[in-house]
Each structure stands twice: as structure tokens, then as C-alpha cells.
Amino acid sequence: MTRVLITGLGPVSSIGIGAAAFESGLRAGHCGIRPIGSFDTTGFPRVLGGEVQVFDAGSILSRIEPEEWGRSSQFAAAAARLAARDAGLQWERIDPERVSVVIGTTSGEAKVTEMFAQQLVGGGFEGVDPDIARRLPADRLSSAVSAELDAHGESMTIATACSASNYALGYAYDLIVSGEADVVFSGGADSVCRWAHAGFLRLGAVAERTCSPFDRDRTGMVTAEGGSMLVLEKAELARARGAVPYAEFLGYASNCDATHMVMPNASSIADCISAAHETAGVKTGDVDYVCAHGTGTPANDVTEAQALYEAFGGDVPPVSSIKSMLGHTMGAASGFGAIASALAIARGFLPPTIGWSTPDPEMAWLDPIPNRHRQAPVRVAQNNGFAFGGNNAIVMLGAAS
Amino acid sequence: MTNVEDRKTELRELVAEVLEIEPDELTDHGDFVEDYDGDSLRAIELLARIERKYKIEIPQQELATMRDFDAVYAVTAGYAGWRS
Amino acid sequence: MTAVAITGAGVLSAAGRAPAELAAALSGTATPECDPGEPGLGVPGFDTRAELGRKGTSFFDRRTALAVVACRAALEDAGIDLATADRKRVGIVLGTSAGSVKSSVEYAVETFTQDRPHMVNPGLFPTTVMNCAAGQAAIWFGLRGVNATLAGGPLALVSVLRYGANLLSTGQADVLLAGVVDELTPHAAWLARTTGLPASTQPGEGGAVFTLSAARREAAPDAEILGVALGFAPEFGDRPAALGRCVRRALASAATVGADRAGDVTTVSMRSTADERQDRAMWRAVCRAAEEAGARKPESLTTRRHAGDCGAATAALDLAALIGRHRASGDLDGRLTVLAAHSPEGAVGAAVVRGWSRGPDQG
Numbered sequence: 126m127t128r129v130l131i132t133g134l135g136p137v138s139s140i141g142i143g144a145a146a147f148e149s150g151l152r153a154g155h156c157g158i159r160p161i162g163s164f165d166t167t168g169f170p171r172v173l174g175g176e177v178q179v180f181d182a183g184s185i186l187s188r189i190e191p192e193e194w195g196r197s198s199q200f201a202a203a204a205a206r207l208a209a210r211d212a213g214l215q216w217e218r219i220d221p222e223r224v225s226v227v228i229g230t231t232s233g234e235a236k237v238t239e240m241f242a243q244q245l246v247g248g249g250f251e252g253v254d255p256d257i258a259r260r261l262p263a264d265r266l267s268s269a270v271s272a273e274l275d276a277h278g279e280s281m282t283i284a285t286a287c288s289a290s291n292y293a294l295g296y297a298y299d300l301i302v303s304g305e306a307d308v309v310f311s312g313g314a315d316s317v318c319r320w321a322h323a324g325f326l327r328l329g330a331v332a333e334r335t336c337s338p339f340d341r342d343r344t345g346m347v348t349a350e351g352g353s354m355l356v357l358e359k360a361e362l363a364r365a366r367g368a369v370p371y372a373e374f375l376g377y378a379s380n381c382d383a384t385h386m387v388m389p390n391a392s393s394i395a396d397c398i399s400a401a402h403e404t405a406g407v408k409t410g411d412v413d414y415v416c417a418h419g420t421g422t423p424a425n426d427v428t429e430a431q432a433l434y435e436a437f438g439g440d441v442p443p444v445s446s447i448k449s450m451l452g453h454t455m456g457a458a459s460g461f462g463a464i465a466s467a468l469a470i471a472r473g474f475l476p477p478t479i480g481w482s483t484p485d486p487e488m489a490w491l492d493p494i495p496n497r498h499r500q501a502p503v504r505v506a507q508n509n510g511f512a513f514g515g516n517n518a519i520v521m522l523g524a525a526s
Numbered sequence: 527m528t529n530v531e532d533r534k535t536e537l538r539e540l541v542a543e544v545l546e547i548e549p550d551e552l553t554d555h556g557d558f559v560e561d562y563d564g565d566s567l568r569a570i571e572l573l574a575r576i577e578r579k580y581k582i583e584i585p586q587q588e589l590a591t592m593r594d595f596d597a598v599y600a601v602t603a604g605y606a607g608w609r610s
Numbered sequence: 611m612t613a614v615a616i617t618g619a620g621v622l623s624a625a626g627r628a629p630a631e632l633a634a635a636l637s638g639t640a641t642p643e644c645d646p647g648e649p650g651l652g653v654p655g656f657d658t659r660a661e662l663g664r665k666g667t668s669f670f671d672r673r674t675a676l677a678v679v680a681c682r683a684a685l686e687d688a689g690i691d692l693a694t695a696d697r698k699r700v701g702i703v704l705g706t707s708a709g710s711v712k713s714s715v716e717y718a719v720e721t722f723t724q725d726r727p728h729m730v731n732p733g734l735f736p737t738t739v740m741n742c743a744a745g746q747a748a749i750w751f752g753l754r755g756v757n758a759t760l761a762g763g764p765l766a767l768v769s770v771l772r773y774g775a776n777l778l779s780t781g782q783a784d785v786l787l788a789g790v791v792d793e794l795t796p797h798a799a800w801l802a803r804t805t806g807l808p809a810s811t812q813p814g815e816g817g818a819v820f821t822l823s824a825a826r827r828e829a830a831p832d833a834e835i836l837g838v839a840l841g842f843a844p845e846f847g848d849r850p851a852a853l854g855r856c857v858r859r860a861l862a863s864a865a866t867v868g869a870d871r872a873g874d875v876t877t878v879s880m881r882s883t884a885d886e887r888q889d890r891a892m893w894r895a896v897c898r899a900a901e902e903a904g905a906r907k908p909e910s911l912t913t914r915r916h917a918g919d920c921g922a923a924t925a926a927l928d929l930a931a932l933i934g935r936h937r938a939s940g941d942l943d944g945r946l947t948v949l950a951a952h953s954p955e956g957a958v959g960a961a962v963v964r965g966w967s968r969g970p971d972q973g
Contacts, residue, residue: 167727168726168727168728169726169727169728170726170728188844222841222855226842230740230761231739231740232714232738232739232740233708233709233740233761234708238708238711238714238715238718239718241711241715241718242715242716242717242718242719242721242722243718243722245715245719246719246722246723250796250800253800255804258800258801258804258805259805259954261707261708261711261801262707262708262761262763262953263706263707263708263709263740263761263763264707264761264762264763264765264953264955264957265955266761267957268842268953268955268956268957269955271842271844271956271957272842272844272955272956275844276842277841277842277843277852278840278841278842279772279839279840279841279842279959280840280841280842280957281760281762281769281772281773281840282760282761282762283758283759283760283761284706284709284739284740284741284759284760284761285741285744285757285758285759286739286740286741292758296773296776299776299780300776303611303776303779303780318718319718319721319727320714320717320718320720320721320730320738321738322728323717323720323721323727323728323730324717324730324732324735324738325735326728327570327574327728327729327730327731327732327735328567328570328732328735329570329586379756379757379758379782380698380754380755380756380757381701381702381745381748381753381754381755381756381757382748382754383697383748383749383751383752383753383754383757384749385565385567385749386567386669386736386742386745386746386749387567387735387736388565388566388567393754396698396754424566512739512741513736513739513741513742513745514736514739514741514742514744514745514746514748514757514759515745515748515749515757516741516744516745516757516758543668544668544733546664546665546666546667546668547664547665567732567733568733570732570733571731571732571733574729574730574731574732574733575731577729578724578729578731581725
């Protein structure tokens with residue numbers, strides 16, 4: 126059986142750009158959540174977002190021109206370039222046909238959609254810049270990455286909303302195991318936009334002052350953005366070139382609640398967790414850390430906790446939500462979770478849930494790794510991703526033996 | 527002037543639309559969740575449509591009481607300043 | 611890859627609602643005109659409530675309703691009774707370009723036109739995500755298996771076939787509802803016309819969903835997916851060669867799973883663009899790869915003249931029409947078709963399909 130290693134990380138996030146900065150951000154419990162600046166928030170009763178405020182795509186990208194691409198594509202391509210550098214790939218020894226790209230997203234080029242709407246309001250279809258039509262398709266996210274890397278293998282964009290990165294990572298893993306690819310760049314990207322903020326706000330899901338997952342008094346999530354990318358590499362090739370892997374990709378599972386478009390379902394998630402453990406060949410007792418979906422909404426966190434309790438038979442390892450620091454980066458979110466999990470395994474620490482103060486009696490047993498990271502060996506980490514449409518996907522990572 | 531019955535008819539149509547039933551299936555005291563398969567998303571949807579139609583704002587806390595047609599009418603009338 | 615069987619097809623289009631109707635439209639000479647005032651060739655008379663009723667559909671956008679109806683038609687066509695199926699083993703894989711552009715753009719419009727920017731419609735928020743149709747279809751049919759949405763644009767169908775084949779070969783599902791469906795709205799029509807339709811092509815609507823399962827000897831499928839290969843060519847000039855390589859890889863895969871006469875490639879489906887020169891180069895590259903394997907001058911199959919250009923869903927209608935043709939004539943048994951696709955950014959892909967006349971309708 127072919128094994129798959131994670132040999133490079135490329136986070137473009139509000140708490141750090143690049144693996145080292147992101148790791149320091151996680152360890153320090155930095156908060157990237159601020160009042161939104163990328164659109165006019167006049168009239169919105171809540172205004173927090175997790176924007177990547179200092180993002181200069183041109184300083185990171187080597188091949189593509191940032192102005193040719195939308196913000197989400199830029200996030201994806203910049204994250205991929207960082208991940209490629211981090212992996213130290215020797216491009217001259219790699220067949221570009223064997224390098225594939227699989228990117229997850231919720232809203233694709235959400236800012237292009239926003240501009241489309243704004244121009245439509247201003248002057249009807251005649252008033253809309255024709256270039257918007259070219260920029261709107263969501264498959265451009267993976268195309269931007271393939272073009273930036275000069276990767277000639279398959280290039281796919283998976284649009285399963287907020288678990289899309291985990292779907293992408295799972296498919297990336299299968300591409301290597303089935304012999305279709307040697308190296309796959311996989312993760313996700315999304316951009317903060319006016320209409321998604323409005324939508325979550327109208328659902329009553331947006332946090333008032335802080336995002337405090339698993340806290341009794343949590344008030345909701347915060348929309349956020351960024352690009353998350355991991356390099357998955359066929360183990361024997363990674364070993365042959367002397368790469369130092371962060372972690373091994375052990376397996377994944379996905380399923381669908383098929384009950385409600387927005388309300389998560391604990392028993393379905395529990396099924397997904399058990400299936401992920403089974404395909405990864407791990408037992409519940411092997412899991413040392415759960416990187417939660419943990420949006421900070423009352424409904425998600427209690428449902429996720431119930432599912433964990435059920436799947437782990439009550440003996441749940443420490444669970445944290447990095448969304449307490451980043452906000453909810455949508456399609457990039459489970460990619461960031463996978464990066465955090467890989468770092469947890471490689472460096473031996475548990476990322477914290479910040480902004481946490483009061484246990485929720487509905488999950489009093491839960492250890493959210495409150496406010497400060499914890500030094501601890503992590504052999505196996507579980508990365509949860511749930512989404513609108515009931516699209517659950519869970520990725521299991523382990524120490525590279 | 528719009529009278530109470532006209533307003534109730536209009537509001538009943540709006541609530542029925544959200545619950546995906548015919549207006550005459552909606553009784554004054556039938557529980558949205560128990561009797562008409564309502565859920566939290568439909569509750570927020572109802573609130574949003576009422577706010578938009580009558581140009582009013584109703585705090586989300588009111589959702590807890592808006593469980594049947596009578597209660598919805600009372601809350602809406604209160605915020606819209608309708609005299610009954 | 612292992613072969614995948616197509617056991618049924620659900621079709622929606624201006625040119626018909628069944629594979630046979632599509633195939634018949636293709637062999638006819640009549641080309642439909644769209645009604646004045648309409649943005650293009652819609653699915654005639656399609657109305658969400660008339661098709662699906664009131665319950666459970668008030669938060670459906672048109673794309674979602676079309677997808678659910680196409681899934682239902684595919685299940686019926688394949689004779690699959692979900693009452694006896696293990697619904698955790700039945701999944702859905704739908705392709706798209708950007709979901710319902712009307713739904714997301716109009717949602718954003720509301721933030722500019724309402725009294726306060728967040729006075730948007732909460733129930734419709736899920737229609738703004740690209741996986742709305744797949745998620746709602748899962749709820750409608752109670753399907754708890756893998757549920758995926760792929761943003762493939764022109765490559766949506768070949769991506770869905772590729773992804774679906776992986777799910778089946780890795781044992782993640784027993785049966786998949788897989789396809790591409792798109793709506794016709796003023797927004798979709800604007801996008802189609804702005805990105806460039808060939809002369810005389812109207813924006814269209816609809817698509818097709820297929821029931822897929824791992825191919826087994828004893829079964830008599832409509833068609834089999836024998837190979838799918840995808841790639842990417844950043845440089846414009848390299849794209850025909852890259853597409854040719856995909857065709858060769860897909861044909862090589864077909865040879866390993868039992869198509870011993872790859873020379874039987876008789877048909878090619880490839881959506882043309884506004885760039886005729888590049889289209890010709892792409893067409894030559896596909897034909898050259900097929901001819902190397904022994905094919906003689908494959909013919910082009912396209913539903914666009916009759917069903918309009920359905921964007922990402924166009925290739926799905928082509929495949930449905932192909933199935934209709936095979937069902938109608940045993941003479942075509944075992945013949946191969948190449949579904950080829952390319953995107954403006956450089957993604958390329960090809961699938962090799964073998965058709966049969968002994969579909970479920972034929973007993």
C-alpha cells in the first residue's frame with residue numbers, strides 16, 4: 126500500500142503567512158479577528174471578520190500575475206507557492222505531469238460575485254464589466270494554482286462549502302494511492318465578502334464581540350478568509366529526496382446528513398468520525414488531538430461535542446477550535462485545520478481555543494485546550510470539517526514513522 | 527383602512543408560505559414545529575419576511591414566543607403598532 | 611482505473627426529457643428558436659412546484675429543482691428503488707461552474723438594496739453555496755453517502771466521471787447519482803453571451819444525471835466509462851498537445867479494462883468556444899490521438915444546436931444523447947466515444963465511453 130506524507134505547508138492567514146509565522150500565531154494564541162475593512166459595513170449590526178489584512182500576492186507569486194486573478198485564486202496560488210517552498214521540492218527532478226492540484230472552496234470568487242451585484246444594481250447587465258464573466262468561474266482557483274506551479278497533472282476545484290478542503294485532501298490522497306500522481310497540492314481558499322457576512326448574520330450565526338467556540342456564552346462565528354495549502358507526496362519519493370515530513374496522511378471519510386441544509390446532525394457526524402478512524406486504521410484511544418470544526422455557533426459546537434462523545438465512547442481527547450483565532454475561513458477552514466494538525470504532530474503541541482472562559486454544562490467533559498497552547502506529543506490527530514448541505518468530511522493525520 | 531381580518535389574512539398567507547402549507551391548513555394555535563414541521567431556519571425566515579414586508583425590526587429573542595399563528599400576529603402587531 | 615457502468619440517465623433540456631428524445635432531436639433537422647423575450651432555450655414548462663410540489667421546495671432555486679428532478683428521472687430510468695437500497699452507500703456527485711450565479715448575485719444585490727444590508731432572506735442563503743443542489747437532492751432522496759460538488763466549468767462532466775470512478779473503485783459508494791445540470795437565468799445568459807458563444811448558439815438549460823456503479827460482467831449497462839484522464843497546460847500553445855495526451859491516457863486505460871479495439875472510436879463530443887482557431891487545433895489533437903489508436907475520422911456529436919449551450923452541463927447532455935443513440939441501435943454496440951473538454955485557463959480532460967443497446971429499457 127502506497128503511503129502519503131505531508132511535506133510542505135502554505136498558510137496565508139490572518140494570524141500569519143507561511144508555516145513558521147502560522148505556527149507562532151497558533152502557539153501564541155493570536156487573534157486575527159478585527160472589524161471588517163474590505164467592504165463598507167455601514168448599517169450592519171455586527172462587523173467582525175477575519176481578514177488577511179497584509180496580503181501582497183505579488184511578493185509571493187512567481188509565475189502568475191495577481192491582477193489576472195480574483196482574490197480567492199490569489200490566496201490559493203500564494204498558499205501553494207509557500208507550500209512548495211516549504212516542501213523544498215526539487216522541481217527539476219519532478220515530472221510536472223505527475224503533480225496535481227485539488228482545491229476546496231465555499232464561494233469561489235466571492236468578491237467577483239459581490240462586484241457583479243454592485244454593478245448590476247448600478248446600471249443593469251449593460252453596466253457590468255465583461256471581465257467579471259471571465260473571473261467568476263470557481264474552477265479558476267485550482268487553475269491559478271496549477272498555472273503558478275506549472276503543474277500539468279489534473280487540476281480540480283471541489284465546492285462542498287465549508288468542508289471542501291477536507292474533501293480536497295481526501296481526493297488528493299486517493300490520487301497518490303491509486304498511482305495517478307506523485308505530488309498533490311491540496312487545500313482551500315475563500316474571501317471575506319459582504320453577502321456571506323449578511324447571510325450568516327441573518328441566520329443569527331455571527332458573533333457579537335468575540336468568537337468563543339465551546340464556551341457556554343458563545344454567540345456565533347465570524348466570516349474569515351485565506352488560503353490553506355498542503356503538499357502531499359508519495360512517501361517513497363519524499364524519503365528518497367530526504368524530505369522531512371510533518372505528518373503522514375492516514376485516511377479520511379465523508380458522508381452526508383441528508384436531513385437539513387444548515388443544521389448539523391450529531392449521529393451522522395459520529396458515523397463519519399468512526400468511518401474515518403476505520404479507513405485510517407486507528408482506534409479511538411490512538412487519537413491525541415481533535416482539530417474541531419468549532420465554528421462558535423451554539424448549534425455547531427454542541428452538536429460536534431455530542432458527535433465526538435458518541436464516536437469516542439465518552440473518552441474524547443483534547444479538542445480545540447482554531448476558528449477562535451482565524452474566524453471561519455469557509456472553504457479554506459479544514460485546510461487550516463489540517464495544517465494545524467500537521468504542526469501539532471510535527472512539533473508536539475496542541476493549538477488552543479482562545480477567548481474561552483466558561484465551561485458549557487452541555488459539554489462539561491470537553492477539554493478545549495483553553496487560551497494557551499499545550500506541549501504534548503501527538504501521534505494521531507483528527508481534523509473535522511462540516512458544511513451546509515450536510516457535507517461532512519474528516520481527515521486523519523499521524524506521526525510520520 | 528386595513529382591518530384586523532385583512533391583516534390576519536395577509537399574515538396567514540405569509541406564514542403558510544414559509545411553512546409550505548396552504549393558508550387554510552394553518553390554525554391559530556397549531557404549533558409550527560410540532561404540527562407543521564417547522565424548524566429554526568424557517569422561524570428565522572418567517573421573522574425576516576415579516577420584517578421586510580412591514581418595514582419593522584423584531585429582535586430575534588421574540589422567536590421563542592412566535593410558535594403559533596396567534597403569537598406571530600400578536601408580536602407583529604406589537605412592533606408594527608397595529609391597533610387591534 | 612476500473613470500468614464504471616452507466617445504468618440510467620435523467621435528462622432535462624429544451625430538446626427533450628429522455629435520452630431517446632435527445633437522440634431523435636439530433637437526427638432531425640429542426641433547430642429550435644427561443645421565444646422573444648426569453649434569455650435562451652429553457653426547459654419547456656419547467657416549474658418547481660408543478661414538478662416537486664410545495665413541501666420542501668420553497669428554498670429551492672431553479673438549478674436545485676432541475677437537479678432534483680434530473681436525479682429522480684435517473685433513478686427511474688435505471689430502475690433503482692431507493693426503498694430497498696442502503697442509502698448510506700448511495701452518493702451524489704454534481705458538477706458546476708459557479709453554482710447558481712443568479713442566487714448568489716441576487717443575494718448580494720439585496721445587501722445593496724434593502725433598508726439595511728443584512729435584511730437578506732435567511733432561507734435562501736444556502737442557495738448561494740455551490741453544493742446547494744447536491745445537498746438538497748440528498749435530503750430529498752435521503753441519500754447519506756458521499757456527497758460532492760465539483761466546480762469544473764467546461765470540465766465539469768469529465769471531472770464528475772473521474773471523481774465518481776475514484777469513489778466507486780475505492781469502495782466509498784455502491785451507486786452514484788452523477789452529472790451536471792445548469793439553469794437558464796438572465797445572469798447565466800449574460801455570462802454565456804459575454805464569455806463568447808459561437809454564432810447561432812443560444813444559451814440553454816438543463817443537463818443530465820447518470821446512475822453509476824462499478825461495472826460487473828453480468829450487468830448490461832447503457833454505457834461504460836473505460837477511462838478518464840485530466841491535465842493542465844498553463845501555456846496556450848501547449849493545450850492541444852496536452853488534450854491529446856489526455857485522450858491517449860484515457861484510451862490506454864480503456865485498453866486495460868477491456869476495450870480491445872480502441873480503433874472503434876467513432877464519435878467525439880467537445881464543446882466549441884468562440885475561438886474557432888483554438889477549437890480546430892483541439893479537435894485535430896483529439897482526432898490524431900484517436901487515429902493513432904486505429905480510429906477513422908470520428909464524427910462530432912453535439913446537442914448545442916438543439917438544446918442550446920448549457921455551460922458546464924453541455925457535455926452531460928451530449929453523453930445522454932449518446933446513450934439515446936446506443937439504445938436505439940444495436941449496430942453501434944461496443945463503439946467508443948471520446949468526451950473531450952478544455953477550459954479557458956488551461957485545464958484539459960477526456961473520457962472514453964463505450965455504449966451498448968441493451969440498456970435497462972431494453973430488458
